[in-house]
Amino acid sequence: MKEIEFKLIGDYVELNQLLKLAGVCASGGAGKLLVASGEVSVDDQVELRKTCKIRAGQVVRVDDVRIRVANP
Numbered sequence: 001m002k003e004i005e006f007k008l009i010g011d012y013v014e015l016n017q018l019l020k021l022a023g024v025c026a027s028g029g030a031g032k033l034l035v036a037s038g039e040v041s042v043d044d045q046v047e048l049r050k051t052c053k054i055r056a057g058q059v060v061r062v063d064d065v066r067i068r069v070a071n072p
Helices: 014-021 029-037
Strands: 002-007 040-042 059-062 064-071
Touching: 014 029, 014 040, 014 059
Parallel strands: 002 064
Antiparallel strands: 040 059, 059 064
């Protein structure tokens, strides 16, 4: 499993934007499609809200990629 540590700037990042910024997909729109397909989980729970607020300490998983969100 590939692990990415994402340094959060600010209070939160929207889920679809996190997927784009972490390099999991090419655009925020592609991120929305991934989330809508049910392939994305946040803290081991499937997340279907495309603009869900992701905060430091949370873990997002897509396929074989794990994104750990951390404070800078």
